[in-house]
Amino acid sequence: MARSSLQAHDLWGGYPGNDVLRGIGLTITAGDPPVGIIGPSGAGKTTLARLLRGSMKPSRGSATYQGRPVAKLRGESKRDFVAAVRFQSQDSMTVTDPRRTVADGFKAALKEARKAGRTHATSDAELLDAVALPGHFASRALATLSGGERQRVALATALATRPEILVLDEPFTAVDPPSRREAARRLVGLLERLGTAAVIITHDLELVERMCPTAHFLAEGQIVASGPLKEILAQPEHEEVLEMAAAAPEATRRFR
Numbered sequence: 660m661a662r663s664s665l666q667a668h669d670l671w672g673g674y675p676g677n678d679v680l681r682g683i684g685l686t687i688t689a690g691d692p693p694v695g696i697i698g699p700s701g702a703g704k705t706t707l708a709r710l711l712r713g714s715m716k717p718s719r720g721s722a723t724y725q726g727r728p729v730a731k732l733r734g735e736s737k738r739d740f741v742a743a744v745r746f747q748s749q750d751s752m753t754v755t756d757p758r759r760t761v762a763d764g765f766k767a768a769l770k771e772a773r774k775a776g777r778t779h780a781t782s783d784a785e786l787l788d789a790v791a792l793p794g795h796f797a798s799r800a801l802a803t804l805s806g807g808e809r810q811r812v813a814l815a816t817a818l819a820t821r822p823e824i825l826v827l828d829e830p831f832t833a834v835d836p837p838s839r840r841e842a843a844r845r846l847v848g849l850l851e852r853l854g855t856a857a858v859i860i861t862h863d864l865e866l867v868e869r870m871c872p873t874a875h876f877l878a879e880g881q882i883v884a885s886g887p888l889k890e891i892l893a894q895p896e897h898e899e900v901l902e903m904a905a906a907a908p909e910a911t912r913r914f915r
């Protein structure tokens with residue numbers, strides 16, 4: 660079977676009277692190394708995730724999964740898409756049952772994924788390890804987790820179903836920098852082992868530096884630079900890239 664592929668073809672879209680994105684082209688294929696999407700606040704990063712997910716319709720062009728427009732997927736192909744391509748935003752885990760544990764959450768995600776013919780990725784302990792949490796967190800009630808722990812558990816839960824592609828929108832905003840670094844390091848290893856391609860949407864240049872061999876810089880609705888982050892920042896050709904490089908002098912010096 661062909662490897663799963665999520666693509667944007669001359670993708671335009673946004674909000675009434677405001678096309679935030681203007682002609683995005685992008686291909687994410689299962690098995691590829693993680694790709695970063697960076698850019699200033701308001702550049703349209705989250706809007707891009709919404710269009711790739713099909714929760715917003717493009718005004719022009721398309722976002723496709725296996726060559727079919729995601730906004731038009733229905734029935735079985737929609738179920739396949741939802742199981743194969745997971746989207747995780749910074750606040751996407753809501754807890755309704757106070758007794759529900761982390762392991763219960765993994766189990767529920769798997770039950771759903773099995774309906775689409777997917778198997779589990781690995782043990783609970785390894786999933787937790789990939790986000791730098793100890794194995795005993797499996798028995799913790801979700802309602803008792805801190806914001807940063809909850810973000811990491813949400814990410815581990817998305818991984819539990821061994822997705823082909825994982826789109827992460829600011830996955831570690833509530834996680835302290837040392838834990839974030841450790842989680843990034845371990846996560847890269849598990850993604851590679853599972854063959855899961857990840858798209859990391861973030862302001863966090865250090866996260867992209869650690870996880871993504873390539874990145875796309877989004878500005879004024881377009882991808883204005885692509886390549887290894889250090890190259891993008893070392894030779895800023897676009898004003899917005901220059902501003903971001905200047906605002907991160909320490910990181911930039913390190914990249915040069």
Ligand SMILES: Nc1ncnc2c1ncn2[C@@H]1O[C@H](COP(=O)(O)OP(=O)(O)OP(=O)(O)O)[C@@H](O)[C@H]1O
Pocket residue numbers: 673674675679698699700701702703704705706707862
């Ligand atoms: N629901 C909405 N209705 C109208 N405009 C919106 C809506 N959501 C976002 N926008 C606008 O679209 C533009 C892009 O927003 P988006 O959230 O995609 O940016 P972003 O790059 O993710 O920003 P940040 O890094 O701050 O999260 C911004 O100007 C924002 O104000």
